[in-house]
Amino acid sequence: MSDITHDSYLSSPKGIKSWLLTVDHKRIGIMYFVAIMFFFALAGLLAVILRTELLSPDRVLMDADTYNQFFTLHGAIMIFLFIIPSIPAALGNFVLPLMIGAKDVAFPRLNLASWYIYVAGALIAVFSILQGGVDTGWTFYTPYSTGTNTAVISMTTGVFILGFSSIFTGLNFIVTIHKLRAPGMTWFKMPLMVWGLYATAVIQVLATPVLGITVALLIVERLMGIGIFDPAMGGDPVLYQHFFWFYSHPAVYIMILPGMGIISELIATFSHRRIFGYKAIAYSSLGIALMSFLVWGHHMFTSGQSELAAMLFSFITFFVGIPSGIKIFNWLTTMYKGQISFKTPMLYAISFLVLFTVGGLTGIFLGALSVDIHLHDTYFVVAHFHYVMMGGTVMALLGGIHYWWPKMFGRMYSELWARVACAFVFVGFNMTFFTQFVMGSQGMPRRYYQYGEQFARMHGFSSIGAYVLGFGFLIMFVYLIASLFKGRRVGANPWGSLTMEWETASPPIAHNFDTDKVLEHGPYDYDRIEVTPEDEKGKVTA
C-alpha cells in the first residue's frame, strides 16, 4: 500500500483516528466491506461445520442442541450481518456518489452513524454466542422463541439495532440520488446500478421499521410475558409470522436488487454494448420493489392461514416473478452483437444469469399452492433460497468486488487465480445445492440434525460440494489480499467503461472529482463514444 499516489482517499488523512471518525463515503464503504467479509467468512465456516455434521445420518461431531444453534447462527449472521448490508452499504457506499458525480452522500455524518450502529448491533448479536447461542432458527418463530431459554434476547436486540443501520443507509441513498446527481444526469441517464440501489433503499426504508416493531414486541413478550404472540394468552403465533414475513420477503428483494444493479453494469461493460431495454430494467426494479410488499404470505401456505389469503398471496407471487424474468432476457439480449470479454467480473455475471434463472424458476414451484404443500420446509426450499441468494446476490457481489477492485485499491488481482477460484465456486455451489433440490422433493425436511438412510448418499455429495465451495473462497481470499501489495497498478479506466466512476483516478482522491462533474454522455453510449480497456492499448483493431 505504500507507494499509492499520495493524495488518494486511502492515504490522504493518515492514522487510525482519521479512519474511525471519517465521513468520507469511500472509507465507510471500505470499513463496511471488511466487516461483511469477516462475517461472511464466519458464517461460511459455520456452514462447512454444518455440512460436516450432515455427512452421516447420525451424530458426527456435535449433538442436536449445538447443531440447532449452529444453523440458527449461520442463518442470522449471513442474513442480518452479511447479505443485507453487503452490496448497499459496502459497494454501494463506495460507488454511488462516484457514479452520480457527487462529492459524498447527502448525510455523511448519518453514514458514519449507520456504520457504528451496524458495529454495535453486530457485537450484541454475536454476543449471543457467548451466552450459549440461539436455537430458534433465524426466523425466531413463536411460541418456541418465547419459550426457549437460549439467548434470544441478545440476538433480537442485535437485529433491532441492525435495522436502524439499514434504515439510515436507505434514507441516505434516496436523498443522495434525488438531490446530488450531477447537472444533466436525468433519471434515465443514471447508471442502472443507481436504479438498483434506489429501489433497494425504498424497500429498506419501508420494510425495516416493521421488523423493528416485530422484534421489539418479541423482546417485550419474552421479558414481561404480555402474551401478544402466546396462544395460551389469547395471542396468535401465525400473527407473528405475518409480521415477520412482511419484512423478510421484501428483505430478500433488498438482497437481490442491488445484485441486479451490479449485473447490469457488468454485462454492459464487458459486452461493450448499449444495455438492452434500459427503461424496462429500471421500471422492473421499481416494480419488484413495490410488489414485493404484497406477497409475504407464500412463506405461510401450510401455516394454518386462511385459504382465501393463501390464494391471494399465490396469485400476486406469480406476478412478482415477471419483472425478474424480463431483466434476465434483457441482459441476455444485451450480449447480442456485443464485443464480449470473459474477464472475471463477466464470468461471475454469467454464472449469476445461469444460477439466478434456476433460483427464480424454482420459485414458481414454491408459488404454486398444491406443489408448495409438498415442498414447503423441505430441502427444496433450502436449495431455492441458496440459488437465489448465493447464486444471485453473492455471485453479483463477487462480480462487483472484482469489477471495482482496481477502482477501490488502484491495483489489479491476478486474472488466472481469479478464474480458478470462480471455477471452484461455480462447481462447488452446484454440487452442494442442486442435490438439495432432489433431496427436498424426495421429502427431506429442513433443519434436521439426523435424517433417514435414503438421503445419506445425497447429503454426502452435498457436503463434499461445500468443501469445494469453501476452497474456492479460500483461493479468492488469498489472491485478493495479495493483490493489495503485489497487484499491477491500474489507471482510471481499466475495463473501458463509460459510467462516471471511471473518470476519476483509481483509487479516487478524497473528494472524488477535481472539477464539478457535469454529465457529458449517457452511461452506456458504447455506440457513440470510443473507449478502450487498458489491456488493449497495443492491439490492432479487429
Added chain:
Amino acid sequence: MSAENAAAGTAAHLQHHFVDSEQQQESAKLGMWIFLLTEILLFGGLFCFYAIYRAWNPEMFYDAHTHLDITLGAINTVVLITSSVTMALAIRSMQLDQKRATLLNLFATLALASVFLVIKYFEYAHKFELGQLPGKYYTFEGIAGSNPHVFFSVYFMMTGLHGIHVLIGMGVIGWIAYRTSKGHFSGKYYTPIEMTGLYWHLVDLIWIFLFPLLYLIS
C-alpha cells in the same frame, strides 16, 4: 467549490458537498420526511395489532375502553394540538428572525409536552393501581368478554411507544432551544428547527389517530 459559492462566501452552515444552501435544506427535508415514513410504519405495526385484536374480540374492546378516562384523553389531545400550534409558531418566528419569540414558543411547546406526560402518568398510575395491566399482570375484574388483558397490552404498547417519542421530542426541542439561544439560527438558516417541527407534528398526528381508536370505541 462552485464559483457562485466562493464569490458569495460560504455561509457557516453550508456543508462542502452541497451546491448551495437551498439544496442542503431540501435534502434535509426529504431525509426528514423519509424518517417520518419509517415512524409511521413503526406505529403502523401497532395499529395493525389493534385492528386485528379488535376484530377478534369487539365486545371486549368496547367494554374495556369504558374503563379509560375520556376527559383526560380529550385534555391530552387539546394539549398536544396546542403544542403543535406553538411549535409551528416557533418555526414562523425564526423565519422572521425573531429569536425571542422563537424561544418563547419552544418553551411553550416543552411545557405543554410535559403537561401531556404528567396526565399520562396519572392515567398509568390509575391503571397500575386497579391492576388493568397487560398479560399475566392483569388482575382486574369486571370486564366482560374474553382476554381483557389483550386490550391493555395494545393500550400500553401504543401509548407507551408514543410516550417515548414525546420524551425524545422534548429532548430534541430542548437541544434546539439551547442552540437558538446560542444564536446558531437566523432567518436564512433555520432547518434544524423546521425538522424538529416536522417530527413534533408527526407525534401529534399519531396521537390524533390514537385518541379516537383507544378512547372513543362504540
Added chain:
Amino acid sequence: MTQPKRAIHILPLQTYLGIGSALLILTVVTVWVATIDLGPINLLVAMIIAAAKASLVALFFMHLKYDNKLYAVILLGALLFLAAFVVFTMFDTMDRGIIDGVRAGPINDQAVIYEQSTSGPTLPPAESVRSDTVLHREISPSE
C-alpha cells in the same frame, strides 16, 4: 448569502391560529359524536374526523401544501403500504374459518390466567403461564 430560489413560505399568524382552533373544534366534535351510538359507522366517522385533523396538521403545519409534492407522495405512500399490510393480514385473520368453522377461532378462547379460580383471575405463578400448559380440552369425536 443567496436567497433560495423559491421564496420561503411564511404563513400569516391568523392561518396558524385558525388551523389550531379548527383542530380543537374537530376534537370536541369527535368526542361528542362518539357519545351517539351509530353502530358500525361510528368507527368510520371517527376515522374521517381524525383524517381531517391529520390532513390539516400535515398541509399547514408541516407545509405540505407549499412544499415539493414529493413529500406528500412519501406520506401517502407510507399510509398506502400500512393499509396494504393491515388489509392483507386481515384477509387471513378474519377468514380462517371459511372452509371449516372449527378453524375460525382458538380452541380455548379464555386465556390460561383466567382458568385458575372461579372467582376471576388471580396473579398466577410465573411458570404456569408458559405456553406449554395443557390446552386441548376433550373434543367429543362427533363434534
Added chain:
Amino acid sequence: MDSTGSFWLPPQSSTMAGEVDALFNFILYVSTVFFAIVVFGVVFFGLRYRRRGKTGLTTSKDHNLFLEIAWTAIPTVLIVIVFFWGFKDYMRMVVTPAYATEVKVTGQKWFWTFDYPEGANAVNELVVPVNQPVKLLMSSTDVIHSFFVPSFRIKMDVLPNRYSMSWFEATREGEYDLYCTEFCGKGHSEMIGSVKVVSDSAYAAWLEASTVFGEGLTLEEYGEQLYTTKACVTCHTLDGKKLEGPTFLGRFGSEIRMSDGSSVLMDENYMRESILNPKAKVADGYQPVMPTFQGILKDRQVDALIAYIKKINQN
C-alpha cells in the same frame, strides 16, 4: 422406487399425489425449456460475439417492442395457467370429503399421539384403512409442529390452541414416513412417526385390539407393551442410562431428590402423579419437558405401566 415414484418425487400413495406430481412435472418441463434458452443464449452469444482484438463502436439497437412484449406475455400466460392448476388442486386438498373417518392428531415435544373416534389411541404410529379418506384434526400442546407425509404429499402446521385440518386417502398398503417439518427444538429430527396403511379387515382387527386394554395379558406384560407403544422408551431407559428423563431402574422404593430440593419416596402415587401431572414434582437434574398423559392413558394402562416398572426394579 416403484413405478409411481420418480427421480424427483417419492412413490405416489394417495389420491392427491398424482395431481401434485403432474403439476410438478409440468413446471419442471417449462422451467427446463426456459433454462435451456438462457444457457443456450449465453453460450451462443458468448462465442459468436466474443471480443477479437480492439473494441470498437457497437450497435445502438437497445429496444425491440416485439421481443419485449413476447417475453412478458408468454411467461404471464404460463404462470396464470400454473396458478389456476395449483389453486384447483389446493382446493381439493383443503376441502375434506364428508364421510372421512376423523382422527385427532396431537403434536407435542417430540412425538405424535393419535385419538380415534372409537376411543383407541396410539403414539407415533397412525394406522389407517386403505382407499378410505381420513380427516386429520390437529392441534399442538406446546410449540408449532408440522404434520408431513411425503408419500401422500400432505403437510399442515400443527398450532397450539388452534385446530388445523388436513385429509388424505391412501391408495396402497404399506408403511410411510411421517416427519415434523416445523422446527420445534432439540428432538425435532427425532419426531418421526409412521403411517401404516392396512386392509379394511386388518384395520378393524387393529381397532378392536387397541380399544381392548391388554385382555389376556398380565398387568406387567401389558405395561411392557405400553412402555414402547406410548413412547416412554424415547426418554426413559431401563438400564440406568440417563436420557431426557430419569431411568426407571433402581429408583423404585427409594427417596428421590426433587429439583426444588425436597425429596420424595418413589412409590405408586408419585409415579401416577408424574404420569398424569409431570410438572408437579420434577426430579433433580432434569428439565420439566415431559408432557402430561392425562386423557391419553386410561387408568388400567397407568396401573400396567407402574406394575411393569416395579417388576423391572424387583429382579
